[in-house]
Amino acid sequence: MGRLAIGILTVSDRASRGEYTDRGGPAIEEYLAEVIDGDYRTIREIVCDELAEIANALIRMADQPSCGLVITTGGTGPAPRDVTPEATHQVCDKMLPGFGEQMRQVSLQYVPTAILSRQTAGVRGTTLIVNLPGQPRAIAQCLDAIFPAIPYCLELIEAGEIKTNASRFTAFLPKK
């Protein structure tokens, strides 16, 4: 299977056209470097807000045997072109709505518009897919809210092992 791979998918019309520099992908990369203790590699892609493009990118990433986690940023809102949650539903076998519920709840401490995000999460095969909003500052805010649950989730779906940096936070691993 090789070392764990983590997919990072930026969904943005303007970043995909080069109209602005993608700050979401690098913010996720930086966050992972801070919280993960151990070896992993990242796979990065930028796509526009088109259902088929997003779904195909999710499949390309998740179906790499070593890929245990895919994190998306952007396209979770109510605008006509915001379809990342639809693409996530389309490619997942099982949804995990608790991730979206928790991220929205925590995000309300920062912005009242947190309720506009339809961000969700689900499992495709042995890969967990998690949606984050497009606003780059939302990335750490949302990941802080859910990361303690990710190592156990990856264990349960047989995605591989991930160790978190104890100085950042403690992952919750229920005793068996």
Ligand SMILES: Nc1ncnc2c1ncn2[C@@H]1O[C@H](COP(=O)(O)OP(=O)(O)OP(=O)(O)O)[C@@H](O)[C@H]1O
């Ligand atoms: N990848 C990104 N890099 C830098 N800033 C971003 C990125 N994605 C979004 N943003 C910023 O966050 C705001 C909200 O993100 P949202 O996903 O709603 O983008 P948008 O307005 O639909 O436009 P686009 O799809 O062209 O990024 C954007 O208007 C932009 O200022």
Ligand SMILES: Nc1nc2c(c(=O)[nH]1)N[C@H]1C(S)=C(S)[C@@H](COP(=O)(O)O)O[C@H]1N2
């Ligand atoms: N933590 C956090 N959540 C957030 C935001 C934010 O700045 N921080 N922005 C909100 C806004 S303004 C919108 S429109 C929705 C959807 O954003 P998206 O379409 O960029 O994914 O996410 C919301 N969730």
